[in-house]
Amino acid sequence: MLIRFAILLAALLALGPAIARAQISDGVIKIGVLNDQSGLYADLAGQGSVVAARMAVEDYGAEKKGMKVEVVFADHQNKADVGSAIARQWYDVDKVDLIVDVPNSGVALAVSQITRDKGKAFIVSSAATSDLTGKACSPNTIHWTYDTWALANGTANALVKQGADTWFFITADYAFGHALERDVEAVVLKNGGKVLGKVRHPLNTQDFSSFLLQAQASKAKVIGLANAGGDTTNAIKQGAEFGIVKGGQNFAGLLVFLTDVHALGLQTAQGLVFTETFYWDLNDRTRAFAKRFAARNRGIHPTMIHAGVYAGVTHYLKAVEALKSDDGTRVIAKMKEIPTDDPLFGKGTIRVDGRKIHPAYLVEVKKPSESKAPWDYYKIRATIPADQAFRPLDQGECPLVKK
Amino acid sequence: MTTAQEAAPALEAPSATGRHQLVAFAVMVAFFVVSPFFIYPLFLMKALCFALFACAFNLLIGYVGLLSFGHAAFLGSAGYISAHTAKVWGWPPELAILAGTVVAGALGVLIGALAIRSRGIYFANITLALAQMVYFFCLQAPFTHGEDGIQALPRGMLFGLLDLRHTMTMYFVVLAVFLAGFLLIYRTIHSPFGQVLKAIREHEPRAVSLGYTAEQYKLLAFVLSATLSGLAGGTKAIVFQLASLTDVHWTMSGEVVLMTLLGGLGTIFGPVVGAFIVISLENYLSQLGAWVTVVQGVIFVLCVLTFRRGVVGELARLLKKPL
Amino acid sequence: MSSIFGVPTQALFGQLLIGLINGSFYALLSLGLSVIFGLLNIINFAHGALYMMGAFVAYFLLQWAGLGYWWALLLSPIVVGFLGVVLERTMLKRLYHLDHLYGLLLTFGLALIIQGLFRNEFGSSGLPYAMPAQLAGGRSLGFMFLPNYRAWVIVFSLATCLATWYVIERTKLGSYLRAATENPALVQAFGINVPRMITLTYGFGVALAALAGVLAAPIYQVNPLMGADLIIVVFAVVVIGGLGSIMGSILTGFALGIVEGLTKVFYPEASNTVIFVIMALVLLVKPTGLFGREK
Numbered sequence A: 001m002l003i004r005f006a007i008l009l010a011a012l013l014a015l016g017p018a019i020a021r022a023q024i025s026d027g028v029i030k031i032g033v034l035n036d037q038s039g040l041y042a043d044l045a046g047q048g049s050v051v052a053a054r055m056a057v058e059d060y061g062a063e064k065k066g067m068k069v070e071v072v073f074a075d076h077q078n079k080a081d082v083g084s085a086i087a088r089q090w091y092d093v094d095k096v097d098l099i100v101d102v103p104n105s106g107v108a109l110a111v112s113q114i115t116r117d118k119g120k121a122f123i124v125s126s127a128a129t130s131d132l133t134g135k136a137c138s139p140n141t142i143h144w145t146y147d148t149w150a151l152a153n154g155t156a157n158a159l160v161k162q163g164a165d166t167w168f169f170i171t172a173d174y175a176f177g178h179a180l181e182r183d184v185e186a187v188v189l190k191n192g193g194k195v196l197g198k199v200r201h202p203l204n205t206q207d208f209s210s211f212l213l214q215a216q217a218s219k220a221k222v223i224g225l226a227n228a229g230g231d232t233t234n235a236i237k238q239g240a241e242f243g244i245v246k247g248g249q250n251f252a253g254l255l256v257f258l259t260d261v262h263a264l265g266l267q268t269a270q271g272l273v274f275t276e277t278f279y280w281d282l283n284d285r286t287r288a289f290a291k292r293f294a295a296r297n298r299g300i301h302p303t304m305i306h307a308g309v310y311a312g313v314t315h316y317l318k319a320v321e322a323l324k325s326d327d328g329t330r331v332i333a334k335m336k337e338i339p340t341d342d343p344l345f346g347k348g349t350i351r352v353d354g355r356k357i358h359p360a361y362l363v364e365v366k367k368p369s370e371s372k373a374p375w376d377y378y379k380i381r382a383t384i385p386a387d388q389a390f391r392p393l394d395q396g397e398c399p400l401v402k403k
Numbered sequence B: 001m002t003t004a005q006e007a008a009p010a011l012e013a014p015s016a017t018g019r020h021q022l023v024a025f026a027v028m029v030a031f032f033v034v035s036p037f038f039i040y041p042l043f044l045m046k047a048l049c050f051a052l053f054a055c056a057f058n059l060l061i062g063y064v065g066l067l068s069f070g071h072a073a074f075l076g077s078a079g080y081i082s083a084h085t086a087k088v089w090g091w092p093p094e095l096a097i098l099a100g101t102v103v104a105g106a107l108g109v110l111i112g113a114l115a116i117r118s119r120g121i122y123f124a125n126i127t128l129a130l131a132q133m134v135y136f137f138c139l140q141a142p143f144t145h146g147e148d149g150i151q152a153l154p155r156g157m158l159f160g161l162l163d164l165r166h167t168m169t170m171y172f173v174v175l176a177v178f179l180a181g182f183l184l185i186y187r188t189i190h191s192p193f194g195q196v197l198k199a200i201r202e203h204e205p206r207a208v209s210l211g212y213t214a215e216q217y218k219l220l221a222f223v224l225s226a227t228l229s230g231l232a233g234g235t236k237a238i239v240f241q242l243a244s245l246t247d248v249h250w251t252m253s254g255e256v257v258l259m260t261l262l263g264g265l266g267t268i269f270g271p272v273v274g275a276f277i278v279i280s281l282e283n284y285l286s287q288l289g290a291w292v293t294v295v296q297g298v299i300f301v302l303c304v305l306t307f308r309r310g311v312v313g314e315l316a317r318l319l320k321k322p323l
Numbered sequence C: 001m002s003s004i005f006g007v008p009t010q011a012l013f014g015q016l017l018i019g020l021i022n023g024s025f026y027a028l029l030s031l032g033l034s035v036i037f038g039l040l041n042i043i044n045f046a047h048g049a050l051y052m053m054g055a056f057v058a059y060f061l062l063q064w065a066g067l068g069y070w071w072a073l074l075l076s077p078i079v080v081g082f083l084g085v086v087l088e089r090t091m092l093k094r095l096y097h098l099d100h101l102y103g104l105l106l107t108f109g110l111a112l113i114i115q116g117l118f119r120n121e122f123g124s125s126g127l128p129y130a131m132p133a134q135l136a137g138g139r140s141l142g143f144m145f146l147p148n149y150r151a152w153v154i155v156f157s158l159a160t161c162l163a164t165w166y167v168i169e170r171t172k173l174g175s176y177l178r179a180a181t182e183n184p185a186l187v188q189a190f191g192i193n194v195p196r197m198i199t200l201t202y203g204f205g206v207a208l209a210a211l212a213g214v215l216a217a218p219i220y221q222v223n224p225l226m227g228a229d230l231i232i233v234v235f236a237v238v239v240i241g242g243l244g245s246i247m248g249s250i251l252t253g254f255a256l257g258i259v260e261g262l263t264k265v266f267y268p269e270a271s272n273t274v275i276f277v278i279m280a281l282v283l284l285v286k287p288t289g290l291f292g293r294e295k
Helices: A002-020 A046-060 A080-092 A105-118 A148-161 A175-190 A209-218 A229-241 A258-264 A284-296 A304-323 A328-337 B002-007 B014-037 B041-063 B072-087 B093-115 B120-140 B167-189 B192-202 B204-209 B214-240 B250-263 B270-288 B291-306 B310-319 C009-040 C047-065 C069-090 C100-122 C148-170 C172-182 C184-189 C194-216 C230-241 C246-266 C274-285
Strands: A029-035 A069-075 A098-101 A121-124 A141-143 A166-172 A194-201 A222-226 A250-253 A273-276 A340-342 A346-350 A360-365 A378-384 C138-140 C145-147
Touching: A029 A046, A029 A080, A029 A304, A046 A069, A046 A098, A046 A284, A046 A304, A069 A080, A080 A105, A080 B041, A080 B214, A098 A304, A105 A121, A105 A141, A105 A175, A121 A304, A121 A328, A141 A328, A148 A175, A148 A250, A148 A273, A148 A360, A148 A378, A166 A175, A166 A209, A175 A194, A175 A222, A194 A209, A209 A229, A209 C009, A222 A229, A229 A250, A229 A258, A250 A273, A273 A378, A284 A304, A304 A328, A304 A340, A328 A346, B014 B041, B014 B167, B041 B167, B041 B192, B041 B214, B041 B250, B041 B270, B072 B093, B072 B120, B072 B214, B072 B250, B093 B120, B093 B214, B120 B250, B120 C100, B120 C230, B120 C274, B167 B192, B167 B214, B192 B204, B192 B214, B204 B214, B250 B270, B250 B291, B250 B310, B250 C100, B270 B291, B270 B310, B291 C100, C009 C047, C009 C148, C009 C172, C009 C194, C009 C230, C009 C246, C047 C069, C047 C100, C047 C194, C047 C230, C069 C194, C138 C148, C145 C148, C148 C172, C148 C194, C148 C246, C172 C184, C172 C194, C184 C194, C230 C246, C230 C274, C246 C274
Parallel strands: A029 A069, A029 A098, A098 A121, A121 A141, A166 A194, A166 A222, A222 A250
Antiparallel strands: A273 A360, A340 A346, A360 A378, C138 C145
8 A cells, every 4th residue: 555655656756857847937038949959960059059049138138128038948859859849848838938040940840830830939040941931931930040042042153153064962861951952953953054963861971972972973063062060071071082172073062150161170171162141250240249159159159040049039039028028929020020130140121921131141161371260261252132142032932922 | 488477477367466456547547637737738648658659569578578679660650651641631630540550550460470480589680670671661751751750730620529739638539549558458468368478478389289379379469569559659640740750760669668678577557657757757858968868778777687577567576466 | 984784884883892891890890799699699789889989989099198090999999898898797797597688678778878978978960080191092993982091991891800700710719609609508617717708708799899980980970879870780780691600790791781882873762771671581581690590
């Protein structure tokens, strides 16, 4: 009898933590940073995004304005089921009002749907798929930093016009990779180029040798890497081993971040051309931010993802203050009404399909001799004005856009 | 097989233990009926689905003595089928789950027929290999959408009457499914069929000499285990409105082994307790990322070295009655 | 340019060579697993995690002690092998009287612990390990460009496999090991310290895994999950070759690498599955594997 009671008690005690998490927290604006904290995309977003969110809350002076803001974070491990379970729990139990970041387009799409179902708010900084403001657009989601269309438009356009007209794709086999490959292929073909072949690889691939071999055999001038993070750096490193560049072919990193260049080193990465929408060394305001950010993030300078989280949270808080409410759907609508202005992206707008509009930059990685200080990695080759950087509103198939 | 013999205490005749187990059952049901009002129901539903999965798995290892290292194939494939039929073909949830269950059962026949001839480690190996093939099929097949999985599937209206979007409604449906599966397993174990299985587990040649075709019995048990795993998988997909590769990956097969081992191999309530504890731990530690894996590993090691009977098994030993 | 079955010969030979390189890793890893199973009747699920540790030890040796690749090839297997000895003495020993499956479950748990700990500490995006200068660069073979390091992998792996096979099958020490597998009590009665032999064998098998890890470090990122999905494939190799058969594992390892390479040319999507299909087929026809003996 006693033992049975003890068992029941023990079993319930095991649930104690679970019960404790069911506490309500209202009257607080809770922001959840959901991303990959320990895997493929941990460096380009990861803890840095949490730092960026916290800095945004502090810089906004939320406390002085009487707003109670809390920042929490979790690791979605690049899995849609983990990510959606966390999102659900956050919205249902932990009373999170806004989710930010979310790399991995598959997870982002899942979270976007859940956010819509629950009427909360979602600002995507990391995920790339242009479907977030296209077929899968939602009145509760804003896509901030960049998307596959912008990358394709910037990088592919520039490269093809320079004469790189035959392409071979090495693509990460999930939503993001497919979207990127699709958008870049469209640009290449539009500019009169040819796609000589494609190969898909699983996310988190260790060994690219057989894919690189196929790319070499195709004799395409450019090998387009429709992947990101560790996959991109692995492919480039092993490409060096197989003498890809020496053999006359070039890599086009379709999505490369400051942290990737850092991981590769300038010796390997020099000459890579790609598109970004933020660089810490653009102007005095970005430099000031970078200095403060690096101090809090173990010296790692901000990537465009981190900048997007900072700017997105800032604008969110502006909208909440104006509305005096944290109702997701209404705040997102307000964010589209107020023009944006922050030290990182300057002045901009958010379109009705959720797309944030700002200029993009075509960058090239410096040679080791050209770099004067750590993290001084990029030369800005061109600036793509805001109205040309992103897919035109009418081409997205977004149901929110009235024809 | 030493595993189950080591794990299960000496079993008495069913009639003597009936009341004991009835009380335990009542406690379990009472807990599940009351808890959603205090504990996050989505968490409970996850635990219930995995509890059913673990019970189905336990049928095979605890009562037949076969360690399958590929049970995720049934959980995951049923999930995908249910997800696809619900989302793309618009089937109501009861038919979607049924479809998933049936497909898992069919897969069980296929894999079982191939694997049953082997025993012990070889059986574990072949189930692992076949489950890997299922995994890669799920990775490549267009309808599963690979890494992204099937997302945003509708919960639908059960029998056209119950709106499953209401969490509590969904919860009690899941509870009903779990109890149905649980009772089916209980009935199977305490039936002539179950007795033959026990005979085969303890001394197969003798059972064969008595005229029982061991292979057929084992296969039937395997298919039953696979089907109920499929039921768990299909239900889980509807609850979470998502079917993903995680459910067919071999680490999921390892997880169900962990749940059953921790709870108690060959006990009736063991898998339920084991599933609950593992899911709770995962939930609690989820903020800490990879610590979940470490803790799971530690539990495995401890269980194998010193706690082979599992939570419920040890309890049963203390009470001197089977649970 | 000639072609076979519609595939250009160049591409074919190139992928076959890559397959051979992959096969080298499979062979080396399955060798360790086979040695361990042959003597201990334990399926060492922790093999992948220990392979990963081998690579990490090489990384640490470089970072903290400035000891390069060649030192790592020697020291890493010793360090990890020693860890294996400790594991065997403290944990595995207690399970010998039980069903073999408990050994599988224990090592599975160990794998989870080791991988989890490393993942916590180092994330899973991988750490760089420099290619040793002597092996950098490569040569063009006409049909493909072969990096020197990858050629080295094939040669070294083959040498290690053959050396191990020779020791076990053709020397006196090896004959003691093989006798102890068949009848430990009798061998012990002859005065040979069987438990110690078992411990050392486990350590040796683990050291082989670590060696493979060091080999992998310069080309595949040193990351905590590098062994996780590899272990399943290596399992399949050992099972096909025959649990307990040394030569079986070696041959199957290389062969399967080549088969995988071929599949990548003709039907790339199936390249991950082909090993398991073969395993299922072999198990149906001959449950103890191609060269295996019933245990």
